[in-house]
Amino acid sequence: MKSFHITRRMFLQYLSMATAALPAAGLAKRIPTARDNSFSFVFLGDLHFDKLMHHDMNYLKEKYPNDIRQIDNYSRITRENLADLMRVSKERANDTNAAFLLQIGDFVEGLCGSKELASTQVNEFIQLVDRQQFDRPFLAIKGNHDITGAGAKEVYQEIVLPWQSRQLEKPVQSANNVYVYKGARFLLFDCFNEKESLVWLKEAIKEHKKSEVLFFCTHVPVVPYDARSNWHIYVHPDQAGERDELLNLLGEHKAIVLSGHLHKTSIVTRSTPSGSFVQIGLGSVIPYLDAPIKNHLVGLDAYRESLVELEPNFSPASLELRKEILRQEKPHIRHYEYADFCGYSSVHVDGRNNVTMEIYANVDKTPWAAVKITDLFDS
Template identity: 40%
Template sequence: MPSRRHFLHTCTATAAAATLPNLASHAADAPKPFSFILLGDLHYDSLSHHDMKWLDAHHGGDLSQIQNYSRLTAEVMPGMFAAIKQRIASLRDSAAPPAFVLQVGDLVEGLCGSAELSARQNREALAFVTQADLGLPFVFTKGNHDVTGDGAKEAFDEVLLPFMAKEARILDSTATHTQANHTLTFGDSQFAFFDAYDKTSLEWLEAVAAKRTAKHLFVTIHPPVVPYGARATWHLYAGEKLKAQRTKLLDILGQQQAMVLGGHLHKFSALTRNAGGKSFSQLAVSSVVSSLNQKPKDIRHGLATYTGDQINLEPKHSPDTATQRREIYATERKEVTSFEYADTAGFAVITVNGPHVEASVYSGSASDPFQTLKISV
């Protein structure tokens, strides 16, 4: 017969051992680190996508940019996507393997002139993405160029929206949507894709925030929420009549300590801003790459550079609004707590590891990032 002490020791050991599988199960259920590729504006284009008579009559001043985007699509974009594919391959065996590619809007140039040409442009852009064989789901938000021009909105709904839904469901089987505003959850992160061109989006985001349970909230919005660079009037809800909407958006993002991902200005910028009693971060990238071996220029580092002097980065842009843009910076500067900027294009790798989120930003097809920074707040 075992002694009482031996019996109690055996019972204690057995009870402790019985709890080990549960502990192991909880450890196995803990979200694993992951990464994703962040792409800025692409403006996929070809001259054959445009009704030139319509363009001349309605957007004649945009012909030169269409010619440039068409050239970059043919000559530079394939090399850029090859570099991204190589970066994805290098990350597959890392501690935070890549899960998807996220693009921030203006996938296409738009301005085609008809629903038929717009649909063709969209299909060819998606074919290019598919044929690039990145090996990851490709998710994106709506940009202004994606729905600009006669028939563009209809073509977006016909071609791009179903692709959005299909790719989102690969990552999150519960992700169902029939509009550009949608969410998906991956690991310990929720991604809210905000349609900046739908009047109901702010209320939608408020509802998403109210039901949030994920550790991290990423909000993908094509135009900036917080201005940066020379074009300080190009942020969301910039008009005086939209002041209440902007305040509400800022408060939601701050209270949620969100990470905003965007583009629109074709520059790199990272900042943090106080709002709603807390703070949020904003990261903007561009993928309109003019040269694979480009180097960053006009670099601005630190809060001391977040001033109205940013308007001098593009001295020819809207001289009649110079005073207004300086005043915007004077107001925003009171709440912005960190700031980075550079004129460059490429892509970023975002790494999510527990409470820490980091962005490594690449210029062109460079093998090493020109800047790595924390974006979690």
């Protein structure tokens, strides 16, 4: 199994070549221009922006008592670490002259308890983004936490969608959207409106030309890759037909799937009867700025039912189901790498549609890995 990790010297040589065609940082506002179809963007996983004051504690005790500890932790992470993540994300965007930032959902914690509190939480997150002065769009996918809790769905419609309209610079009516930039097409997928979203996808993907790079952006992963192997799109047995349709569409169009939800890092190639696609998993809920990288697994032998042992206390009732899901997926996996950490990423598309990505642990400025994604289709 070939490794995609590189030395610091190799990375700096690669970065010099990757950015040579781009104009100097800071010379343009919003979406920068370039002489060809090369561009970069910053990719962020789940953030779970939160403050204790965003919650009606009586509501939590009644409706979500098991989430109180999580809310306390995410509030601490927001207070201690989010500012540093935003800072390094901006630095990375400026250094690569990134066209935009893409956040893969769960940008807020939700579970507020009222529409008023949910509005406060979302507005404060938008204000936080505005204060960064990124000078480029901030695209956000819908996550489950963004629509969970009293009033959250209404706030998503009334505040989040107009915000995303401004970022996309076009009217936005739902979380399903197409964003085209230079030689790449981004399908922003609402994985919480499954039937309607698949109908939308089958029409939207028809516009994709095989000469274009296709990014399929979804909060919940398509391919299971860790102990929570039942946390992926169309997981229920009665959704097998929809899952096959989705897998084949992604394989036929050689999609690069960007996903979050699991707060882990992964790189997976998945084959289908129509072709292969690559899925990247990323989380950005950084527990501590010096958090260690745990459980780094590489190679096809690592993708097996024993992945459930990574979280031995998670959902004992679903243990056998999760093992069976991994057994069924294993014959279709062509590349696998996994590690337990959160961070951020920088993605580069060159004029020949080669896609590369640097993945950073925590708020490090030296990449944990540099991956040439387009090579992984042939793994």
